[in-house]
Amino acid sequence: MDHLILARSLFGTTMGFHIIFATLGVGLPLMILCAELLFQKTKDRDYAIMAKRWTKGQAVLLGVAIPTGTIAGVQLALLWPGFMEVIGKVMALPFQIEIYAFFIEALFMSIYVYAYDRLTPRMRIFSVTLVMLGAAASAILITNVHAFEGTPAGFRILNGEITDVDPWAAFFNPSFFVTAAHVAVSAFMTGAFIIASIAAYKMLRNKNNERLYQFHRKALMMGLVIGGIFSLLTAFNGHESAQMLHEYQPEKLAAAEGLFETQSHAPFTLGGFTDRETQTVKGGIEIPWLLSFLSGDSFDTVVIGLNDFPEEYWPPLFVHTLFNVMIIIGTFLIMLSVAGFVWRKFLKKDRFPKVFMWAFVLSGPLSLIAVEFGWIFACTGRQPWVIYRIQKTADVVTSSEQIGVLFILFSLVYAILGIAVVLVLLYYFKKNPVEKDIAKAANKDINV
Numbered sequence: 001m002d003h004l005i006l007a008r009s010l011f012g013t014t015m016g017f018h019i020i021f022a023t024l025g026v027g028l029p030l031m032i033l034c035a036e037l038l039f040q041k042t043k044d045r046d047y048a049i050m051a052k053r054w055t056k057g058q059a060v061l062l063g064v065a066i067p068t069g070t071i072a073g074v075q076l077a078l079l080w081p082g083f084m085e086v087i088g089k090v091m092a093l094p095f096q097i098e099i100y101a102f103f104i105e106a107l108f109m110s111i112y113v114y115a116y117d118r119l120t121p122r123m124r125i126f127s128v129t130l131v132m133l134g135a136a137a138s139a140i141l142i143t144n145v146h147a148f149e150g151t152p153a154g155f156r157i158l159n160g161e162i163t164d165v166d167p168w169a170a171f172f173n174p175s176f177f178v179t180a181a182h183v184a185v186s187a188f189m190t191g192a193f194i195i196a197s198i199a200a201y202k203m204l205r206n207k208n209n210e211r212l213y214q215f216h217r218k219a220l221m222m223g224l225v226i227g228g229i230f231s232l233l234t235a236f237n238g239h240e241s242a243q244m245l246h247e248y249q250p251e252k253l254a255a256a257e258g259l260f261e262t263q264s265h266a267p268f269t270l271g272g273f274t275d276r277e278t279q280t281v282k283g284g285i286e287i288p289w290l291l292s293f294l295s296g297d298s299f300d301t302v303v304i305g306l307n308d309f310p311e312e313y314w315p316p317l318f319v320h321t322l323f324n325v326m327i328i329i330g331t332f333l334i335m336l337s338v339a340g341f342v343w344r345k346f347l348k349k350d351r352f353p354k355v356f357m358w359a360f361v362l363s364g365p366l367s368l369i370a371v372e373f374g375w376i377f378a379c380t381g382r383q384p385w386v387i388y389r390i391q392k393t394a395d396v397v398t399s400s401e402q403i404g405v406l407f408i409l410f411s412l413v414y415a416i417l418g419i420a421v422v423l424v425l426l427y428y429f430k431k432n433p434v435e436k437d438i439a440k441a442a443n444k445d446i447n448v
Contacts, residue, residue, distance in 0.1 A: 004394050006403040007079045010410065012379070014072050016372055017414045021065035023371050026139050026184065027191015028058045029132035034222060036125050045441040046215050050222075051128075053437065054195070055113055056428060062109065064421055069142075071410070079403070082396030083386050089162050090155045091148050093171045098141040105134030139187060140180040144171065146378060147179035151248045152387050178244050182237045186374065189230035190367040193333060196223025197364025200357050202434075207351075215434060220360060221344060227363070228337025235330055239294060246295035249388060250304040252381040255315040256323040257291055258284065259305045266291040266303040271324055274317040279307075281320065315381045322377040329370040333363060 032051045039047035077084050112119070112127040119127065154170030156163050199220035206212040245253040253259075258274040258281035259266060268291040272284025292301040306314055336359055343349050343356065352360070386393040 003403065004397050006407060007397045008393070010403055010407045011072070011075050011079055012376070013407070013411060013414065014068065014075055015375065015379075017418070018065065018068035018072050019371060019375055020368060021061050021068060022139055023187045023190050023368070024061050024194060025058070025065045026132075026135045026187035027189070027194070028054055028061070029128060029135055029191075030188050031191050031195050031222070031226065032058065033125065033128045033132055034226060036121075036128055038222070040121050040125070044218075046218055046438075049215075049434065049437045049441055050219055051124075052116065053429070053432075053434065055116075056432075057425060059109065059113060060421060060424055060428075062106075064417055068414075068417070071413075078400070079398050080386065080393075080396050081398055083391065086155070086157075086162060086387065086391065087145065090165050090167065090170045091145055093167050094141040094144045098138050101134050101137035101141060103134075105131050105138060108134065136184050136187070139183050143179055143183045144173075144176055147175045148173045149385075149387050150378075150382055151175040151244075152390055157390060174248060175244050178237065178240050182234070182241060185230045185233040185237055186371055189227055189234050189333070190364075190371055192223045192225075192227030192230060193367040194223075194364040196220050196227055197361050199223060200360030200363075203352075204357055204361070211438065212434065215438065217344075221340075224337045224340045224360070227367070228334060228341065231330055231333040231337060231367075235334065238326075238330070242294050243296065246301075246303065249382070251306060251309045251313055252315055252319075253295065254304060254306045254309075255317055255319050255381060256377070257281075257303075258317070258320045259291065259303060260307050261305040262302060262308050263305065264292055264300050264302045265289045266295070266301075268294065269320075270327070272320075274320045276317055312384065315383050319377050319381045322373045322380070325373045326370050326377065329366050333367060333370075336360070336363060 032054050035047045035051040035054065038044070039051065076087075108127045108130040112124065112131060116124065148170055151174040152170070153173040154166040154168070196219075199216040202216040203213055203220065206216065242253065245256070255274075257266075258269055258272070260279040265288070267286040267288050269281045269284040269286050272281040274280075275282050289299045291303055292299050295301050295303050340352070340356065340360065343352060382388060384392050384394065386396055
């Protein structure tokens with residue numbers, strides 16, 4: 001296999017595994033916070049039970065996110081030394097600030113977990129809020145490096161030397177705010193739908209136990225409401241991201257839509273597969289003029305096609321499929337949330353149809369798939385550049401000949417870690433079923 005492809009595959013596998021835990025590490029604290037707030041408002045002990053149980057899962061996921069994040073950092077230095085030379089001189093601020101964000105997250109996570117029964121309700125809410133903010137800040141700061149890769153700022157390279165370095169200009173690069181918002185809202189969306197997915201599965205398993213069914217239905221509705229809100233915000237942010245691509249990375253937008261010829265009133269193509277030979281999207285559904293409108297809020301907006309760029313600058317054309325999967329999943333999740341909310345709150349139905357239930361079960365995995373495809377699209381769509389129009393990926397890759405061996409070893413490590421996480425979570429929640437917590441709460445044996 002090509003040396004560059006091996007290096008990208010190794011780092012891509014690491015990030016693909018890490019992003020699962022990083023995303024849930026940001027999304028679950030919001031759900032815990034909402035459960036705490038709902039308990040304080042309603043005095044319904046079920047919400048206090050949810051908060052405590054979800055915290056156990058959060059602690060396990062955080063325990064895996066930390067080492068996988070460390071591995072990703074080490075691999076950056078090992079696989080892309082030329083890139084890290086620029087980052088070290090220009091874009092070190094996010095890494096430095098992220099240490100403090102992680103410290104806040106870890107500190108207040110420990111306080112919340114180990115001092116829960118001794119904290120006042122306000123302090124519990126305060127602690128979880130800082131856990132959520134610390135986790136979100138960590139994700140935003142690290143992802144800002146990716147934003148910088150797409151819209152570099154704050155430095156120049158003259159005769160091979162890095163000059164005119166402005167760390168704050170690099171930090172607040174043009175796509176910082178759009179990327180930061182996308183990371184946060186998509187993580188909150190995913191955390192909510194993961195909860196909804198688990199709750200729906202438990203409802204199917206306990207449909208004849210009314211008490212457990214009611215408990216999990218509350219969790220499901222919370223997940224659908226929060227997930228629906230943030231899936232809608234993700235869609236709005238996606239629109240802003242498309243406009244950012246139109247302005248700063250036009251060939252990436254063209255590849256995402258399979259657009260070869262520059263034109264105004266450009267169509268938005270949903271589905272299908274991009275054919276390089278015929279320069280068309282086969283099997284796609286064209287929505288007239290929509291791409292121009294999404295790109296510049298006007299049907300007259302001129303969208304630059306791939307043929308205006310040298311072919312060696314084209315991103316891989318399969319990014320069109322990745323882009324479409326995100327859109328389809330996002331639309332499905334918005335519609336599912338609305339349908340579930342209307343069925344329960346407006347039609348006042350106590351039970352959901354089976355097709356709804358299985359759709360709810362799928363919502364969590366689908367949201368994670370959307371996150372994975374979004375990350376692959378973001379990185380692959382920037383190719384062949386590691387820093388857009390400044391540094392090519394092929395020029396900064398390591399010369400090490402051991403990447404293939406490392407790829408196999410790390411893949412084994414991730415497989416073991418993944419299995420271990422599943423087994424630990426299954427063991428804990430099987431040993432501590434929700435019935436036990438409900439009984440304790442009924443007897444007021446837990447401090448809520």
